[in-house]
Amino acid sequence: xxxxxxxxxxxxxxxxxxWNANDRAANKDLLDHGTLSVxxxxxxxxxxxxxxxxxEGPLSPEAGFKSQADVVLATRTAADLVGATxxxxxxxxxxxxxxxxxxxxxxxxxxxxxxxxxGDEKEMxxxxxxxxxxPHGHLLELAAPGGPEKPDYAADxxxxxxxxxxxxxxxxxxxxxxxxxxxxxxxxxDPDNLAxxxxxxxxxxxxxxxxxxxxxxxxxxxxxxxGRALPKLxxxxxxxxEACSPTFTPDGSSVFLSIQHPGELRMADNEDATSMEDAGxxxxxxKPGMPARPSLVVLSRVNxxxxxx
Numbered sequence: 001x002x003x004x005x006x007x008x009x010x011x012x013x014x015x016x017x018x019w020n021a022n023d024r025a026a027n028k029d030l031l032d033h034g035t036l037s038v039x040x041x042x043x044x045x046x047x048x049x050x051x052x053x054x055x056e057g058p059l060s061p062e063a064g065f066k067s068q069a070d071v072v073l074a075t076r077t078a079a080d081l082v083g084a085t086x087x088x089x090x091x092x093x094x095x096x097x098x099x100x101x102x103x104x105x106x107x108x109x110x111x112x113x114x115x116x117x118x119g120d121e122k123e124m125x126x127x128x129x130x131x132x133x134x135p136h137g138h139l140l141e142l143a144a145p146g147g148p149e150k151p152d153y154a155a156d157x158x159x160x161x162x163x164x165x166x167x168x169x170x171x172x173x174x175x176x177x178x179x180x181x182x183x184x185x186x187x188x189x190d191p192d193n194l195a196x197x198x199x200x201x202x203x204x205x206x207x208x209x210x211x212x213x214x215x216x217x218x219x220x221x222x223x224x225x226x227g228r229a230l231p232k233l234x235x236x237x238x239x240x241x242e243a244c245s246p247t248f249t250p251d252g253s254s255v256f257l258s259i260q261h262p263g264e265l266r267m268a269d270n271e272d273a274t275s276m277e278d279a280g281x282x283x284x285x286x287k288p289g290m291p292a293r294p295s296l297v298v299l300s301r302v303n304x305x306x307x308x309x
Contacts, residue, residue, distance in 0.1 A: 002090030006109045007122055009079045010039040010090050012049055014154045036071065038084040041128035047142060047160045052078045086122045088112060088129045088137065092194035096202070096223060100151030102142040103163060103202060103223075105191035109134045128160070131175055136167035136189040136210070141223075164229050166191060168210070179221075179230035186231045188219050193244050198252040200224075201308055204231065205257070207242040213270050216242045218257065220308040234308060235299060238292070239280035240265035240273065248307075254300040255307050259283075263292030 001011040016033035020026045037049035052059065052071050058081040059065040064074065071078050088109035095102045106129065114132045115124045125132045128140060141163040144151040166189045167174030169182055178187055190208035197203060202223050206216045218235040222228055237243040241262035246255050263279030265272060273279040276291050284295050301307050 002087075002093050002104060003076070004089055004091040004107065006089055006111050007086035008076060008090065009084045010087060010093070010104060011075070011079075012037045012039070036075070038079040038082065040083060041085040041126070041160060043127045045159055045161065047128075047158045049156055049158075050082045050084060052082065057082060080122070085126055085128055088134045091192055091207075092204075094194040094196055094202075095151075095153065096196045096200065098148060098196075098200040099224065100144050100146060100148040101223070102144065102153070102158075103194050103196075104140050104142065105194055105204070106134070106138050106140070107190050107192055107207060108137040128162075130162070131165065136165075136174060136176070137191050137208075138165045139163040139191055139194075139204070163223075164191075164231075168212075177229075179228065181230055185233045186219070188217065188231060190216075192242065193246065195246040195248070197246075197248045197255070197306075197308060198250060199306055199309065203234075203246045203255075203308070205243045205246060207244075209270075215239055218243050218246065238262040238283040239267055240292070241283075241294075251304070252306040252308075253304040254298050256296060256298050259295050259297060261294060 003009050014035050015030045017030060019030060036052045038052055040048045040050055054065040054068045054071050059078055065071055087106055089107035090104055091107050092105035110133045112125060112129060112132045112134045113119060113123045141161050143159040144153050145155045146152040165175060165177035167176035169176045169178055169187055188206050189210040190206045191204045192207035193205040195203040201220050204219045209216055216237045217233055219231040220234050221231040237259060242260050244258040244260055246257055248255050262283045263273060263281045265280045266278050267280040279292055282290060282292050299307060
Protein backbone atom coordinates (compact mmCIF):
# COMPACT_ATOMS: atom_id res chain seq x y z
CA UNK A 1 0.00 0.00 0.00
CA UNK A 2 1.19 3.51 -0.78
CA UNK A 3 0.29 6.49 1.41
CA UNK A 4 -0.13 9.08 -1.35
CA UNK A 5 1.34 12.21 0.23
CA UNK A 6 4.69 13.97 0.50
CA UNK A 7 7.15 12.26 2.85
CA UNK A 8 4.78 9.39 3.63
CA UNK A 9 5.41 5.67 3.52
CA UNK A 10 5.00 2.31 1.80
CA UNK A 11 3.16 -0.31 3.86
CA UNK A 12 2.42 -4.02 3.66
CA UNK A 13 -0.10 -6.22 5.45
CA UNK A 14 0.58 -9.96 5.65
CA UNK A 15 -2.37 -12.05 6.75
CA UNK A 16 -1.95 -14.55 9.55
CA UNK A 17 -3.86 -17.21 7.62
CA UNK A 18 -3.39 -18.26 3.99
CA TRP A 19 -6.00 -17.61 1.32
CA ASN A 20 -7.96 -20.74 0.48
CA ALA A 21 -9.24 -20.89 -3.08
CA ASN A 22 -11.74 -23.60 -2.13
CA ASP A 23 -13.16 -22.09 1.07
CA ARG A 24 -14.76 -18.69 0.57
CA ALA A 25 -15.99 -18.52 4.15
CA ALA A 26 -12.46 -18.95 5.50
CA ASN A 27 -11.28 -15.99 3.44
CA LYS A 28 -13.79 -13.49 4.85
CA ASP A 29 -11.75 -12.77 7.98
CA LEU A 30 -8.27 -12.70 6.44
CA LEU A 31 -7.82 -8.96 6.98
CA ASP A 32 -8.74 -9.24 10.67
CA HIS A 33 -5.48 -10.93 11.63
CA GLY A 34 -1.95 -10.31 10.40
CA THR A 35 1.06 -7.99 10.52
CA LEU A 36 1.23 -4.43 9.26
CA SER A 37 4.75 -3.35 8.24
CA VAL A 38 6.43 -0.28 6.77
CA UNK A 39 9.32 -0.12 4.30
CA UNK A 40 12.85 1.05 5.03
CA UNK A 41 15.22 1.34 2.05
CA UNK A 42 18.94 0.73 2.60
CA UNK A 43 21.89 1.95 0.55
CA UNK A 44 23.07 -1.63 -0.09
CA UNK A 45 20.04 -2.30 -2.30
CA UNK A 46 17.91 -4.05 0.30
CA UNK A 47 14.52 -2.99 1.58
CA UNK A 48 13.39 -4.13 5.02
CA UNK A 49 9.82 -4.47 6.23
CA UNK A 50 9.59 -3.15 9.79
CA UNK A 51 6.59 -4.57 11.72
CA UNK A 52 4.32 -1.98 13.34
CA UNK A 53 3.23 -3.77 16.49
CA UNK A 54 1.98 -2.02 19.61
CA UNK A 55 4.27 -2.61 22.56
CA GLU A 56 7.33 -3.45 20.45
CA GLY A 57 10.33 -1.13 20.06
CA PRO A 58 9.43 2.56 20.14
CA LEU A 59 5.69 1.81 19.82
CA SER A 60 5.26 1.78 23.59
CA PRO A 61 2.25 2.70 25.73
CA GLU A 62 4.19 5.78 26.81
CA ALA A 63 4.41 6.83 23.15
CA GLY A 64 0.64 6.47 22.82
CA PHE A 65 0.45 2.91 21.47
CA LYS A 66 -1.49 1.02 24.13
CA SER A 67 -3.07 -1.36 21.62
CA GLN A 68 -2.88 -2.30 17.95
CA ALA A 69 -5.87 -0.03 17.38
CA ASP A 70 -3.59 2.92 18.21
CA VAL A 71 -1.16 1.75 15.51
CA VAL A 72 -3.95 1.62 12.94
CA LEU A 73 -5.22 5.08 13.92
CA ALA A 74 -1.79 6.75 14.12
CA THR A 75 0.06 4.73 11.48
CA ARG A 76 2.08 7.65 10.13
CA THR A 77 3.39 8.46 13.61
CA ALA A 78 4.26 4.80 14.15
CA ALA A 79 6.19 4.74 10.88
CA ASP A 80 8.05 7.91 11.91
CA LEU A 81 9.09 6.32 15.20
CA VAL A 82 10.49 3.11 13.68
CA GLY A 83 12.61 5.02 11.15
CA ALA A 84 10.87 4.10 7.89
CA THR A 85 11.91 5.78 4.64
CA UNK A 86 9.76 8.83 3.77
CA UNK A 87 8.74 8.68 0.13
CA UNK A 88 7.67 11.03 -2.68
CA UNK A 89 3.92 10.42 -2.77
CA UNK A 90 3.76 6.60 -3.10
CA UNK A 91 0.55 5.36 -4.70
CA UNK A 92 0.31 2.63 -7.36
CA UNK A 93 1.73 -0.77 -6.36
CA UNK A 94 1.58 -3.90 -8.55
CA UNK A 95 3.21 -7.37 -8.48
CA UNK A 96 4.52 -8.83 -11.72
CA UNK A 97 3.66 -12.49 -11.35
CA UNK A 98 5.84 -13.45 -14.30
CA UNK A 99 9.08 -12.15 -12.75
CA UNK A 100 8.37 -12.06 -9.02
CA UNK A 101 9.08 -8.32 -8.91
CA UNK A 102 6.87 -5.51 -7.70
CA UNK A 103 6.58 -1.95 -9.01
CA UNK A 104 5.57 1.07 -6.99
CA UNK A 105 4.89 4.61 -8.25
CA UNK A 106 6.07 7.76 -6.51
CA UNK A 107 3.84 10.46 -8.01
CA UNK A 108 5.92 13.51 -7.09
CA UNK A 109 7.21 15.68 -4.23
CA UNK A 110 8.15 19.26 -4.98
CA UNK A 111 9.03 19.83 -1.32
CA UNK A 112 11.91 17.35 -1.23
CA UNK A 113 15.06 19.17 -0.03
CA UNK A 114 18.78 18.66 -0.71
CA UNK A 115 20.81 16.85 1.92
CA UNK A 116 22.42 19.40 4.24
CA UNK A 117 24.01 19.13 7.66
CA UNK A 118 21.49 19.88 10.37
CA GLY A 119 18.48 19.67 8.04
CA ASP A 120 15.23 17.79 8.60
CA GLU A 121 16.19 14.20 7.79
CA LYS A 122 12.66 13.30 6.79
CA GLU A 123 12.47 16.04 4.15
CA MET A 124 15.94 15.60 2.62
CA UNK A 125 16.82 13.34 -0.31
CA UNK A 126 17.38 9.68 0.53
CA UNK A 127 18.55 6.64 -1.36
CA UNK A 128 15.09 5.74 -2.70
CA UNK A 129 14.03 9.34 -3.42
CA UNK A 130 17.19 10.83 -4.91
CA UNK A 131 16.00 14.11 -6.51
CA UNK A 132 15.51 17.49 -4.90
CA UNK A 133 12.90 18.63 -5.64
CA UNK A 134 11.04 15.81 -7.37
CA PRO A 135 8.21 17.39 -9.41
CA HIS A 136 8.08 14.50 -11.90
CA GLY A 137 8.00 11.33 -9.79
CA HIS A 138 9.62 7.94 -10.31
CA LEU A 139 9.10 4.17 -10.28
CA LEU A 140 10.85 1.67 -8.03
CA GLU A 141 11.37 -2.02 -8.77
CA LEU A 142 11.27 -4.39 -5.80
CA ALA A 143 12.46 -8.00 -6.08
CA ALA A 144 11.06 -10.53 -3.63
CA PRO A 145 13.30 -13.49 -2.70
CA GLY A 146 12.49 -16.76 -4.39
CA GLY A 147 12.68 -15.50 -7.95
CA PRO A 148 9.98 -15.73 -10.61
CA GLU A 149 9.15 -19.36 -9.80
CA LYS A 150 8.17 -18.82 -6.17
CA PRO A 151 8.41 -15.18 -5.04
CA ASP A 152 8.04 -14.78 -1.29
CA TYR A 153 6.10 -11.54 -0.95
CA ALA A 154 5.87 -12.11 2.83
CA ALA A 155 9.67 -12.13 3.26
CA ASP A 156 11.27 -9.71 5.71
CA UNK A 157 13.49 -8.07 3.08
CA UNK A 158 13.55 -7.48 -0.70
CA UNK A 159 16.08 -6.19 -3.18
CA UNK A 160 15.25 -2.90 -4.86
CA UNK A 161 16.35 -0.48 -7.57
CA UNK A 162 15.11 2.64 -9.35
CA UNK A 163 13.27 1.54 -12.50
CA UNK A 164 12.48 4.97 -14.00
CA UNK A 165 13.11 8.59 -13.05
CA UNK A 166 10.36 10.54 -14.79
CA UNK A 167 10.73 13.84 -16.63
CA UNK A 168 11.86 15.13 -20.00
CA UNK A 169 15.00 13.26 -21.16
CA UNK A 170 15.90 16.29 -23.32
CA UNK A 171 16.32 18.47 -20.20
CA UNK A 172 19.42 17.77 -18.16
CA UNK A 173 17.88 19.44 -15.11
CA UNK A 174 15.11 16.82 -15.01
CA UNK A 175 17.68 14.02 -14.45
CA UNK A 176 15.25 11.68 -16.19
CA UNK A 177 16.12 8.00 -16.56
CA UNK A 178 14.31 6.05 -19.28
CA UNK A 179 15.41 3.66 -22.01
CA UNK A 180 17.72 5.57 -24.42
CA UNK A 181 15.25 5.07 -27.28
CA UNK A 182 12.39 6.84 -25.48
CA UNK A 183 10.75 9.32 -27.85
CA UNK A 184 9.43 12.81 -27.25
CA UNK A 185 5.94 11.27 -27.02
CA UNK A 186 7.00 8.40 -24.77
CA UNK A 187 8.33 10.06 -21.65
CA UNK A 188 5.95 10.95 -18.84
CA UNK A 189 5.67 12.44 -15.37
CA ASP A 190 3.56 11.89 -12.24
CA PRO A 191 3.04 8.10 -12.39
CA ASP A 192 -0.03 7.09 -10.40
CA ASN A 193 -1.75 3.75 -11.05
CA LEU A 194 0.06 0.65 -12.31
CA ALA A 195 -1.00 -2.65 -13.88
CA UNK A 196 0.62 -5.67 -15.52
CA UNK A 197 -1.19 -7.14 -18.52
CA UNK A 198 -1.44 -10.88 -19.35
CA UNK A 199 1.59 -10.52 -21.65
CA UNK A 200 3.73 -9.17 -18.79
CA UNK A 201 3.93 -5.52 -19.86
CA UNK A 202 3.78 -2.74 -17.28
CA UNK A 203 1.07 -0.08 -17.72
CA UNK A 204 1.33 3.35 -16.11
CA UNK A 205 -1.35 6.01 -15.78
CA UNK A 206 -0.40 9.57 -14.82
CA UNK A 207 -1.93 12.14 -12.49
CA UNK A 208 -0.49 15.62 -12.99
CA UNK A 209 0.60 16.65 -16.47
CA UNK A 210 4.07 18.18 -16.95
CA UNK A 211 4.64 21.92 -17.37
CA UNK A 212 4.21 21.69 -21.13
CA UNK A 213 0.54 20.94 -20.54
CA UNK A 214 0.44 17.39 -21.86
CA UNK A 215 -2.82 15.79 -20.78
CA UNK A 216 -2.64 12.85 -18.39
CA UNK A 217 -2.21 9.65 -20.37
CA UNK A 218 -1.59 5.92 -20.33
CA UNK A 219 1.78 4.37 -21.18
CA UNK A 220 2.93 0.78 -21.66
CA UNK A 221 6.41 -0.77 -21.55
CA UNK A 222 8.36 -3.99 -21.08
CA UNK A 223 10.09 -4.70 -17.79
CA UNK A 224 12.61 -7.19 -19.20
CA UNK A 225 14.64 -7.57 -22.39
CA UNK A 226 15.69 -4.92 -24.95
CA GLY A 227 12.49 -2.88 -24.42
CA ARG A 228 12.90 -2.62 -20.65
CA ALA A 229 11.80 0.82 -19.39
CA LEU A 230 10.93 1.98 -22.93
CA PRO A 231 7.48 3.58 -22.51
CA LYS A 232 5.10 4.10 -25.40
CA LEU A 233 2.10 6.41 -25.36
CA UNK A 234 -1.10 4.34 -25.56
CA UNK A 235 -4.04 6.61 -24.69
CA UNK A 236 -4.54 10.33 -24.08
CA UNK A 237 -7.18 11.10 -21.47
CA UNK A 238 -9.73 13.94 -21.87
CA UNK A 239 -8.70 17.44 -20.76
CA UNK A 240 -8.61 17.89 -16.98
CA UNK A 241 -9.01 14.19 -16.20
CA GLU A 242 -6.79 11.36 -15.07
CA ALA A 243 -6.93 7.81 -16.39
CA CYS A 244 -6.96 5.24 -13.59
CA SER A 245 -6.84 1.56 -12.75
CA PRO A 246 -6.14 -0.23 -16.06
CA THR A 247 -7.68 -3.71 -15.95
CA PHE A 248 -7.54 -6.39 -18.65
CA THR A 249 -9.61 -9.20 -20.05
CA PRO A 250 -7.90 -12.58 -19.51
CA ASP A 251 -6.81 -12.78 -23.16
CA GLY A 252 -5.38 -9.24 -23.10
CA SER A 253 -7.52 -8.10 -26.02
CA SER A 254 -9.20 -5.26 -24.07
CA VAL A 255 -8.24 -2.82 -21.34
CA PHE A 256 -10.71 -1.02 -19.09
CA LEU A 257 -9.83 2.49 -17.83
CA SER A 258 -11.56 4.70 -15.28
CA ILE A 259 -11.63 8.36 -16.35
CA GLN A 260 -11.83 10.64 -13.31
CA HIS A 261 -12.97 14.30 -13.16
CA PRO A 262 -12.81 15.24 -16.90
CA GLY A 263 -13.13 18.97 -17.51
CA GLU A 264 -11.62 19.86 -14.14
CA LEU A 265 -9.18 22.24 -15.86
CA ARG A 266 -9.84 25.09 -18.27
CA MET A 267 -8.57 24.54 -21.78
CA ALA A 268 -7.20 28.09 -22.07
CA ASP A 269 -4.77 28.21 -19.15
CA ASN A 270 -4.73 24.77 -17.50
CA GLU A 271 -6.13 26.25 -14.28
CA ASP A 272 -9.04 24.87 -12.26
CA ALA A 273 -12.40 25.30 -13.96
CA THR A 274 -14.93 27.23 -11.86
CA SER A 275 -18.09 26.45 -13.82
CA MET A 276 -19.52 24.11 -16.43
CA GLU A 277 -19.07 26.84 -19.02
CA ASP A 278 -15.29 27.17 -18.62
CA ALA A 279 -14.56 23.44 -18.17
CA GLY A 280 -11.94 22.19 -20.59
CA UNK A 281 -14.28 19.59 -22.10
CA UNK A 282 -17.86 18.30 -22.00
CA UNK A 283 -16.71 14.73 -22.66
CA UNK A 284 -18.17 12.13 -23.15
CA UNK A 285 -21.59 13.46 -24.22
CA UNK A 286 -20.50 16.69 -25.98
CA LYS A 287 -24.03 18.06 -25.57
CA PRO A 288 -25.01 21.61 -24.55
CA GLY A 289 -25.99 21.76 -20.90
CA MET A 290 -24.52 18.33 -20.14
CA PRO A 291 -21.46 18.43 -17.86
CA ALA A 292 -18.35 16.34 -18.29
CA ARG A 293 -18.79 13.03 -16.50
CA PRO A 294 -16.43 10.46 -15.02
CA SER A 295 -16.74 7.29 -17.06
CA LEU A 296 -15.43 3.81 -17.64
CA VAL A 297 -14.00 3.19 -21.10
CA VAL A 298 -12.85 -0.01 -22.78
CA LEU A 299 -10.25 -0.08 -25.54
CA SER A 300 -9.93 -3.13 -27.78
CA ARG A 301 -7.79 -4.19 -30.71
CA VAL A 302 -9.32 -5.12 -34.04
CA ASN A 303 -9.69 -8.90 -34.46
CA UNK A 304 -9.10 -9.34 -30.71
CA UNK A 305 -5.35 -8.80 -31.01
CA UNK A 306 -3.52 -8.09 -27.74
CA UNK A 307 -3.70 -4.44 -26.68
CA UNK A 308 -0.41 -2.63 -26.18
CA UNK A 309 1.62 -4.94 -28.40
